[in-house]
Amino acid sequence: MMALTSASTIAGGVTAPRGFRAAGTSAGIKANGGLDLALLVSDAPAQAAAVFTTNLAVAAPVVVSREHLAASGGATRAIVVNSGCANACTGDDGLQAARDMARETARLVGCPVEQVLVASTGVIGVALPIDKIRGGLPATFAALGNGAGDGALAARAIMTTDPFPKEAATQIGIGGLDVRIGGMAKGSGMIEPMMATMLGFVTTDAAVPRALLDRALRAAVDDTFNAITVDGECSTNDCVMLVANGTSGAAVDESSYPAFLAGLTSVCRELALGIVRGGEGATKLVAVTVTGGATSADARKAAKAIANSLLVKTAIHGGDPNWGRLIAVAGRAGVAFDLSRAAVRIGSIVLFRDGRPFDEAAPEAAAYLSGSELTVSVDLGAGSESSTVWTCDLSADYVRINAEYRT
Amino acid sequence: MMALTSASTIAGGVTAPRGFRAAGTSAGIKANGGLDLALLVSDAPAQAAAVFTTNLAVAAPVVVSREHLAASGGATRAIVVNSGCANACTGDDGLQAARDMARETARLVGCPVEQVLVASTGVIGVALPIDKIRGGLPATFAALGNGAGDGALAARAIMTTDPFPKEAATQIGIGGLDVRIGGMAKGSGMIEPMMATMLGFVTTDAAVPRALLDRALRAAVDDTFNAITVDGECSTNDCVMLVANGTSGAAVDESSYPAFLAGLTSVCRELALGIVRGGEGATKLVAVTVTGGATSADARKAAKAIANSLLVKTAIHGGDPNWGRLIAVAGRAGVAFDLSRAAVRIGSIVLFRDGRPFDEAAPEAAAYLSGSELTVSVDLGAGSESSTVWTCDLSADYVRINAEYRT
Structure with missing residues (x-):
């Protein structure tokens, strides 16, 4: 039941599916100079679904990502994530900073701003250093690759007190075509020390209609990320985002939905169990x-x-x-x-x-x-x-x- | 707000009100030979009210005390309590043991068995050593005194891992007469290690009609014992019992109810805060x-x-x-x-x-x-x-x- 490997497990994370590129760099948000800015881009137009924290003290990036998904109908080209600051409980300035972070990313990627989703993780109640993020983003964009190593750097750049990065990927067959699903996550408790906290990003190179993508994400999250706990807390920033870009040529429909959901669930479970294994102080x-x-x-x-x-x-x-x-x-x-x-x-x-x-x-x-x-x-x-x-x-x-x- | 002293605080615990005697002895239930059997007796016929755990895994003594209160209409002469064994999750044998404990107490006190309430605290799932309790009860009965020291021994005999005993008493005026309210409690967490756990016993020498007694206990407990937490757990044995014997000559009615409730609440609060102060590992x-x-x-x-x-x-x-x-x-x-x-x-x-x-x-x-x-x-x-x-x-x-x- 807890086996993390299955016949379809493959190496890598968010860049295991084709048509995705990722990068993780240091923009100077973390005082120790560690990786703190991650960018994930789909080369082809992609469809996204997302689930967000139910915490009523909702963080600025969650507000902005929700607005963008509503405005774009889920059409998504990029996700930008910083660690080291949650941009939560930061008022109107925080909202503006989250919008600026999306706008600069959209400029670099060359897409409408609503096709960029944003996420932040780190200390609550501290102003987001938007100048550092604006200054660092061009280098992050320039570093975009499409190898597993780039996905791995992104997985490291979203960590806070996580003891290790969490990546997972799987391959399934749909209509005679190989479809890949890959993801990365961070979190070392449902909420970490003054942190805000659990983030998950999953990609697939299948084409998935918006309604099916949303249904699959909710079903997979319910049995995985929503079925883990370290300390019973629910953060202000929690989100899981799923992006499907169709690059594999395979399309998911009602008949192939069960296979897609099984693959998606296996990736989400591996990421979720990684969070528990790396829970604060956890030994079992x-x-x-x-x-x-x-x-x-x-x-x-x-x-x-x-x-x-x-x-x-x-x-x-x-x-x-x-x-x-x-x-x-x-x-x-x-x-x-x-x-x-x-x-x-x-x-x-x-x-x-x-x-x-x-x-x-x-x-x-x-x-x-x-x-x-x-x-x-x-x-x-x-x-x-x-x-x-x-x-x-x-x-x-x-x-x-x-x-x-x-x- | 957290001051434990008020103008009306007096020394002692359950034997501060007149007409109550108590004892605490060792019956050999605890392996270390510590005090483990407590007896509280009202010399005059008394009226009792009680509130019990909402845990559905309810312990045998809770079942028996509920039965006795229903059968007696609240008329109560004695409460017998052991520590060192919760008599919880012990099946039919446990129920029989709790009944035997009440029967032996009733024989010694000379009252109908339904006028005896029972409580146990200690390890869950271990058989109650009823032979030790039956063997020890005559000595406990013989030790009954009516000084503060006897109440203090009873308060020690109900402890498990508590770092200190919890006693409180207060004096109020009703109809020109002095009325005393006193109590003892144990608990070092809402639930303790494999223990079952929070017990409170409060006495008063006022005469209080059953309905008012019940109303006062529920109101006082809601703002005191039900407003504390150490670890969010609720045990299988929790109970608070209040016994009124009228020995002061004062009777509580609707007009004096507020004064009685205030006194009762102050005693319950002091006991409840004592439990939190003595919570496992607590420093604040x-x-x-x-x-x-x-x-x-x-x-x-x-x-x-x-x-x-x-x-x-x-x-x-x-x-x-x-x-x-x-x-x-x-x-x-x-x-x-x-x-x-x-x-x-x-x-x-x-x-x-x-x-x-x-x-x-x-x-x-x-x-x-x-x-x-x-x-x-x-x-x-x-x-x-x-x-x-x-x-x-x-x-x-x-x-x-x-x-x-x-x-």
């Missing part, structure tokens, strides 16, 4: 599976509650098979729950079922928990719906990272 | 006040979300005035929120208002955060309702305590 990747839900919403709600429980996350960090913590969270999750029919498994080891503990299995469960990729399961005993959410353990390093961070 | 007590809510439910929901945010709690632990974290949580709390009208204050220091940061105030805010009793405030900019919730900081010690705990 944990799949929380809830079965026996009265509804699928119940199953998801209980899985999220368990995945965000400090007591569950600390027990897993300590390798302690404390099944009572899982039951206690399920019981307070606000979903239908029947204690007499509930069950808890750590890996495949049953620790509670039929209303009674199986403590004799605790040593085996403790040994299982010493691994780094784990599954814990709770049956709510209330129906037949299920849901899986991915989380990481909670370590003292998480506290240290977030307590010692200074703006 | 933090009042989170949300104003500008469209509804009071919105204000409470946002205050709870902020008080449970790992990023807010770690920032406060580190003394970092990261106001962006407060805004980001308010924006994702699922309540009405207007960024352009929102505000953030740390203490009385404004860090964000009118859509823009006041970063020049950050050093002053950082100095304020070095204190141990703090207030942080968020205005949602969406109305005029407010709510205050108390929480503690999140330290690496919390993780250590909960990761290293072994059953």
Whole structure:
């Protein structure tokens, strides 16, 4: 279930699909001189879909990208991203800066401004250094290549405190043609220290009508990016953008939609699990599976509650098979729950079922928990719906990272 | 607002009101031989009200106490409590053990079994050692005194990992007579390591009709025990019980209800804040006040979300005035929120208002955060309702305590 490789996995990220070029450079936004400006361009006119944060404290680049998608009908040529500053809670000046960032990119690419999407990640409440971005963009544009190395530089340029870059790509067949889907993402928590935070960019060289592209993105995100948690937070800047440019010659229609969705989901899952693996202070990747839900919403709600429980996350960090913590969270999750029919498994080891503990299995469960990729399961005993959410353990390093961070 | 003393505060706890006796002894439930069995008896027939956990994985003593209150109409003579074992997730055997614990207490006190309430706290999923409790109860009954020292022993006997016992008492005037209200509580998190967890017991020597007693308890708990959080968890055993025996000669009616409620609330608040101060790994007590809510439910929901945010709690632990974290949580709390009208204050220091940061105030805010009793405030900019919730900081010690705990 958590295997990241499949027969169709290929190397690279956003530039694995044909007709996309990318670059990552340093514009001096980060004080340490690291890569902080990424540009992704489709040579052919492309169609985009995007999902954005539900946070009401919405950042300026999210406002501008939404406006542009509405104005262009999704027609998109470029995405420009900076790290080191979230441009969130920055008022009218911040909005103007996000617009200027798009305008300068459109000038360089030679397209209408509404065909440029923008994203920012970094500290909240700090003014975007738009002069540095304007000054740096021509060099970023000049650096555009189309090799995997250029996509990799872009993937590095969108990082903040991420311990490693996240890239993924896959190849599927549609109508006898090879179609590629590739992506990059950043994020080291659902929200990072004063950061704003999770960004994902996915490309494909299939041609996908706008409605199908939107439907596929929402479906894929729901089972991947929306099914991960590091600390239960939702940032002011979160977005996932998907761009389809048709360069492969293959077109996705209703009959090939399932294959496209499967490929898209596999890329999104690899990127999403990369975020959890690289979660702040994380040492373990944990799949929380809830079965026996009265509804699928119940199953998801209980899985999220368990995945965000400090007591569950600390027990897993300590390798302690404390099944009572899982039951206690399920019981307070606000979903239908029947204690007499509930069950808890750590890996495949049953620790509670039929209303009674199986403590004799605790040593085996403790040994299982010493691994780094784990599954814990709770049956709510209330129906037949299920849901899986991915989380990481909670370590003292998480506290240290977030307590010692200074703006 | 957080002052624990008022003109009417008096010494002691559950035995400060007249006509109550208490004891705390060791029955050998705790492996270390510590106090683990508490008994509270009212010499006169008394009326009780109680509120219980909303967790659906409800513990056996909660089931039995609910049954007894229903059967007796609230008439209550005794409360028996053990620590060291929660008697939760223990099936039919656990229910039988809780009933046996009440029956043996009723025999000693000489009252109908339904006039005995029971509570347990400790490890989930372990069988209650009912033989030890039956063996120990006669000695506990024999130890019943009516001095403050006996109440203090009971307050110690209900502790699990609590760093200190929680007692409070107050005196008010009703109809020219002195009325006393006293209580004890335990809990070091909303839920503790594999524990089940928050218990509160409050006594008064006023006579209070059942309906008023119930109304007063619910109102007082809503603003005190239900307004604290350590880790956002809700245990399988939580309960607060209030017993009124009329020994003072004063009777509470609608006209004196406000004075009684004020006294009751002050006792409950002192106990509740004691739980937060003694939260696992806690070094700071933090009042989170949300104003500008469209509804009071919105204000409470946002205050709870902020008080449970790992990023807010770690920032406060580190003394970092990261106001962006407060805004980001308010924006994702699922309540009405207007960024352009929102505000953030740390203490009385404004860090964000009118859509823009006041970063020049950050050093002053950082100095304020070095204190141990703090207030942080968020205005949602969406109305005029407010709510205050108390929480503690999140330290690496919390993780250590909960990761290293072994059953």
